[in-house]
């Protein structure tokens with residue numbers, strides 16, 4: 446199918462009120478789009494930053510809006526909050542909302558994000574069990590931490606570990622249960638997993654790996670313990686489920702728009718955020734997208750990816766040249782470690798450590814044939830920046846120079 450540009454005067458309807466949607470509507474106006482722009486979000490809050498929810502917000506700091514609420518009015522962007530898109534009629538180019546409204550579009554942008562993967566065990570609906578995706582979730586979690594409840598975190602991914610760090614910083618008991626043999630198994634190298642695991646246990650978090658929860662049990666409707674597959678049980682007063690997220694691609698699926706392979710899902714898009722329907726674009730966590738250095742489309746759940754795709758969609762809508770592909774990256778804050786990770790960590794790479802993890806400042810470079818394909822850094826912005834640049838450019842490096850923290854970083858590039 447061809448994808449003609451929709452033009453600066455087109456009517457654009459954006460479904461989703463998260464990071465990708467807010468970035469897109471701002472960029473459209475900034476880049477000269479003059480037509481009608483409507484943003485539909487099923488949450489009641491204006492678009493807000495999600496990353497602080499597992500970091501600063503649960504630690505008591507105030508929430509932050511992505512843009513001041515008055516921005517949208519000033520930019521003549523219609524915002525419909527608390528309304529959910531329920532069906533797309535591709536032939537009529539309309540989208541139906543649960544309020545009964547039907548919105549017509551020239552371009553429809555699906556930015557519906559992801560939802561927490563549920564924990565499929567008995568007792569997951571008990572009081573005191575929750576996930577973390579929205580401001581509402583974060584308010585509940587903050588209350589549990591303020592009440593000093595013993596927190597059990599199911600899933601040792603980034604969100605689970607970030608919450609564990611906040612809990613321990615406030616003196617709250619935290620136990621992390623991870624089904625795999627190491628924390629961050631899906632997203633980090635074994636070396637970083639080991640460093641982060643040590644960092645958490647040193648501060649009093651109990652981490653149990655190869656520990657699968659088979660049931661949650663409670664009293665008076667409130668969770669009180671988790672039962673593991675070996676029969677062990679862990680007592681707790683609250684459970685945070687952090688076992689990943691699933692793309693909210695059901696609107697697209699129902700409308701016959703192509704999605705990724707079963708098990709991965711996500712709306713299939715190209716480097717211009719275009720779906721299999723020329724009038725429908727998709728951006729953010731809901732997509733299955735091309736990624737530089739990765740074979741076949743894959744899913745990325747990160748702010749930089751959502752922002753990049755908002756730029757791609759803007760270019761597509763306005764008929765401008767597509768932006769150059771970016772090296773994927775994201776960040777995570779745990780205790781005093783500011784982690785920044787670029788590229789995709791894959792097995793079978795040569796790993797070079799620069800700096801001393803005990804000092805809190807280090808970087809792990811992962812090389813294939815002498816070229817970095819990923820860098821995992823902690824409190825080491827120059828290493829992160831250099832690594833990200835080298836990954837994008839396919840630069841060869843000298844592992845010996847890289848390993849020597851006293852040698853100038855730029856001297857490592859060949």
Ligand SMILES: Cc1cc2nc3c(=O)[nH]c(=O)nc-3n(C[C@H](O)[C@H](O)[C@H](O)COP(=O)(O)OP(=O)(O)OC[C@H]3O[C@@H](n4cnc5c(N)ncnc54)[C@H](O)[C@@H]3O)c2cc1C
Pocket residue numbers: 460461462463464465466485486487488495496497498499528529530531556557558559577578579604693696728729730731745746747748749751774775776777778
């Ligand atoms: C706790 C937490 C911490 C994170 N920390 C980091 C981090 O440190 N660094 C990083 O890079 N990334 C982080 N992320 C990931 C990042 O927040 C996401 O990648 C980003 O929010 C994706 O933006 P999005 O707009 O695609 O989706 P979302 O932000 O999820 O927004 C989608 C919105 O669409 C709404 N919606 C869905 N379906 C409909 C419908 N049918 N009708 C109307 N509205 C609908 C949803 O309710 C939601 O408001 C974190 C995520 C979480 C949850």
